[in-house]
């Protein structure tokens with residue numbers, strides 16, 4: 001895996017984004033811990049050579065959680081599996097689904113004030129409550145289908161490490177409660193109670209609520225397997241370069257391996273969506289590179305000491321460290337949640353952030369005795385992934401105006417694991433002719449050119 005140069009001297013984000021042209025996925029993207037532990041997936045490089053079918057009623061671009069669940073939901077809704085094609089630029093599940101923090105972690109309400117400022121109080125409530133519903137949906141889905149994806153319900157904490165962030169979180173909770181939001185599932189720990197409950201010696205306060213950890217690639221691979229074994233076709237190593245208007249209300253999907261005429265095209269391409277939909281410039285769908293690490297635990301975090309909770313260790317709203325530990329192998333997944341560049345490059349990581357992550361883990365958890373680790377303990381791997389941000393902080397879901405028959409499901413602002421299980425079922429209703437009301441999604445998620453123009457004008461943002 002390549003290392004990238006330090007980004008500390010980066011010019012202003014506005015200038016960088018104006019000049020950043022959306023690109024297709026890099027073919028040599030590095031592997032994450034999730035990828036390295038699932039190399040035996042039989043459909044990893046399914047149909048990686050050979051021509052494509054020339055026509056197909058439904059074509060999904062992207063094989064991450066959004067694409068995989070879209071195929072599954074279309075089949076559930078009665079579409080014949082052999083009428084569905086999934087086109088993936090690289091190996092199956094090679095994007096953010098395979099690079100994330102392994103959390104299904106609804107935002108309890110720390111984003112409430114930001115959502116309310118942009119979308120109004122009622123809509124902010126709907127947005128926050130939508131994430132909570134997804135945790136239950138994922139849990140029920142995994143249980144119903146008995147999916148081997150290391151899903152583990154656990155309590156999670158927002159651990160506040162500065163007075164400013166403690167106050168900010170308190171403000172958000174108060175505003176959320178004043179707006180009628182339910183606090184039934186949220187607990188506050190302060191002072192020594194926060195230190196004791198979280199095991200973090202510098203904790204000032206901690207908010208606790210239910211979440212889960214998961215092996216995201218295993219979940220997406222299960223979904224792909226289920227659809228493929230019913231007859232859906234996945235073509236990997238097949239980047240789509242363009243979608244153009246075809247005959248008879250179809251769209252022509254262009255690849256190096258041929259052109260497919262599709263009745264319905266569903267863009268599940270996450271941070272890369274702008275490469276095929278030029279209206280989604282990097283200003284409107286911003287790829288932010290974030291770095292993750294897997295650590296082999298020392299004795300203090302292994303065996304019966306494996307953490308049964310997860311946490312975001314917060315210094316500032318957008319500077320925090322994400323921590324979860326997998327029950328199966330005890331691997332600690334530790335993320336340095338701050339941007340390490342605006343880019344489409346998932347091939348590299350920086351030593352600077354590795355050092356920061358290890359030092360931070362050590363100082364936050366001195367009991368890990370990280371300095372005295374044995375050979376074999378400590379850093380296992382580092383990788384990066386792209387978070388797809390939107391200016392109004394909510395995803396783009398729905399049909400693309402002016403491009404009837406093309407749909408999008410992207411821009412999860414780093415919350416896809418906590419949103420896709422409501423967004424995709426909603427999107428599939430639209431693909432099959434339903435109305436926006438049928439989706440039951442927050443109105444603010446609805447894609448429209450008006451929404452893009454409003455964001456470009458900075459209106460309300």
Ligand SMILES: Cc1cc2nc3c(=O)[nH]c(=O)nc-3n(C[C@H](O)[C@H](O)[C@H](O)COP(=O)(O)OP(=O)(O)OC[C@H]3O[C@@H](n4cnc5c(N)ncnc54)[C@H](O)[C@@H]3O)c2cc1C
Nearest residue numbers: 062064065066089095096097100240270385415416417418
């Ligand atoms: C470091 C990191 C940590 C995160 N942590 C969390 C978390 O803790 N909780 C949470 O809820 N979310 C988290 N997220 C966000 C979450 O991972 C994403 O929102 C989610 O995985 C998006 O899934 P997706 O299927 O939409 O996109 P992806 O998984 O990115 O899939 C898109 C796929 O489309 C393919 N593709 C793109 N363009 C083309 C093309 N032109 N032709 C063919 N194929 C194409 C890509 O190769 C890719 O495989 C994190 C993300 C990152 C990067």
